Amino acid sequence: MSAGKSRSLAGRLRVPGDKSISHRSLLIGALTVGRTQIEGLLEGEDVIATAKAVRAMGASVAREGEGRWRVNGLGVGTLLAPREPLDFGNAGTGSRLAMGVVAGHPFEAVFDGDASLRKRPMRRILDPLMQMGAETVEQAEGGRLPLRLRGAREVIPIVYETPVPSAQVKSAVLLCGLSADGETTVIEKEATRDHTERMLAHFGAKISSEKQGEHGRKITLRGRPELVPQKIVVPSDISSAAFPLVAALIVPGSDIVLENVLLNPLRAGLIETLREMGANIEEVGRREDAGEIIADLRVRHSELKGVDVPASRAPSMIDEYIVLAVAASFAKGDTRMRGLSELRVKESDRLAATADGLRANGVDCETFGDDLLVGGRGRAAGGGLVKTHMDHRLAMSFLVMGLGSDKPVKVDDGAFIATSFPGFVENMRALGAEIAA
Numbered sequence: 001m002s003a004g005k006s007r008s009l010a011g012r013l014r015v016p017g018d019k020s021i022s023h024r025s026l027l028i029g030a031l032t033v034g035r036t037q038i039e040g041l042l043e044g045e046d047v048i049a050t051a052k053a054v055r056a057m058g059a060s061v062a063r064e065g066e067g068r069w070r071v072n073g074l075g076v077g078t079l080l081a082p083r084e085p086l087d088f089g090n091a092g093t094g095s096r097l098a099m100g101v102v103a104g105h106p107f108e109a110v111f112d113g114d115a116s117l118r119k120r121p122m123r124r125i126l127d128p129l130m131q132m133g134a135e136t137v138e139q140a141e142g143g144r145l146p147l148r149l150r151g152a153r154e155v156i157p158i159v160y161e162t163p164v165p166s167a168q169v170k171s172a173v174l175l176c177g178l179s180a181d182g183e184t185t186v187i188e189k190e191a192t193r194d195h196t197e198r199m200l201a202h203f204g205a206k207i208s209s210e211k212q213g214e215h216g217r218k219i220t221l222r223g224r225p226e227l228v229p230q231k232i233v234v235p236s237d238i239s240s241a242a243f244p245l246v247a248a249l250i251v252p253g254s255d256i257v258l259e260n261v262l263l264n265p266l267r268a269g270l271i272e273t274l275r276e277m278g279a280n281i282e283e284v285g286r287r288e289d290a291g292e293i294i295a296d297l298r299v300r301h302s303e304l305k306g307v308d309v310p311a312s313r314a315p316s317m318i319d320e321y322i323v324l325a326v327a328a329s330f331a332k333g334d335t336r337m338r339g340l341s342e343l344r345v346k347e348s349d350r351l352a353a354t355a356d357g358l359r360a361n362g363v364d365c366e367t368f369g370d371d372l373l374v375g376g377r378g379r380a381a382g383g384g385l386v387k388t389h390m391d392h393r394l395a396m397s398f399l400v401m402g403l404g405s406d407k408p409v410k411v412d413d414g415a416f417i418a419t420s421f422p423g424f425v426e427n428m429r430a431l432g433a434e435i436a437a
């Protein structure tokens with residue numbers, strides 16, 4: 001696939017539903033007795049894998065229209081043992097959150113995924129779940145997939161301090177803690193996305209969250225709640241909106257509106273950073289829905305300048321660094337992004353792959369330990385072929401780069417875009433982007 005210099009982008013776009021919220025609505029719906037109605041579910045491959053896993057554990061899951069899904073759950077602790085291995089494909093979030101759910105049930109399940117997911121670390125999830133009484137019966141080397149997890153007969157409520165800033169680890173512990181007779185506490189030094197906490201509260205769980213230290217949080221959940229079925233309206237994913245947003249910033253003359261974007265403060269680090277760089281991003285109609293903050297974003301082409309992005313901001317924009325590095329290439333001056341160690345364990349080693357992709361397109365960049373430095377010159381030469389390593393966000397970020405580069409940018413594989421942003425190419429073309437299959 002390749003993307004070439006485009007005329008100014010214009011129009012309105014509603015990107016698909018938020019991936020994090022979509023996974024959680026299916027899993028928490030399955031733990032609720034009765035009918036949960038979901039609107040705006042992301043129908044990407046990652047979320048469909050979670051829908052299948054939930055179905056394999058006895059919940060009834062049905063698609064009733066575009067983005068409209070219904071889940072009839074069985075309740076906390078009463079799901080059924082899946083007969084077949086649960087295949088999560090490329091999806092880290094789906095697999096790790098589902099491990100938390102399985103750990104809270106007295107049965108075994110086999111977890112598997114594609115070559116990318118099989119490389120990703122699972123010990124960070126398994127360690128706390130074992131403390132809660134679960135067991136890994138079989139696993140590939142280094143605690144990786146495929147693995148067989150045996151849930152706890154009696155879940156032990158624990159106090160867990162997460163060693164890495166990860167909403168997936170936090171969420172797995174909380175989802176397992178739903179089955180415990182007592183209180184489960186998670187302490188995080190850096191606050192991470194809080195969709196699990198918000199959604200559990202929305203479904204009637206007793207859960208509290210208080211500040212801990214400068215950037216941290218302490219979350220306490222009372223186990224064995226009676227979850228009450230809800231209607232969930234999934235807002236547009238800011239991590240997907242990030243692509244047309246940066247595209248509009250770097251393509252001269254652009255003026256677009258991104259509708260209904262999730263602006264949870266623990267997800268909006270990219271907007272804050274781009275504004276510091278001089279981006280013209282206007283929020284229209286800021287509102288609240290099902291405990292989440294949402295707005296339309298009007299984005300206009302902007303002259304960007306390099307900035308220093310502090311490590312403390314990483315959890316609120318962890319999935320957006322690749323596309324930020326693209327924006328930084330079109331800025332004037334250096335952008336230093338600090339504290340990116342977690343990027344190494346995403347769908348690919350995003351730190352190395354981003355640097356490779358930038359260099360292939362004539363952009364100066366350097367990694368220093370966990371930091372990435374991009375020397376912006378207000379333009380990118382392009383003309384490179386980018387290796388995407390089964391990583392959707394690498395593919396989309398570098399296609400965005402091509403829209404503003406002197407020469408087209410090619411990516412070696414666009415197939416994984418379907419994991420998180422089905423319709424990406426069509427949606428971008430509708431705004432005026434030159435993308436060839």
Ligand code: S3P
Nearest residue numbers: 020093165166167168169318319
């Ligand atoms: C997610 C958490 C983040 C993020 C991922 C989605 C979630 O991962 O990168 O895309 O929905 O909880 P980590 O928990 O590994 O930081």
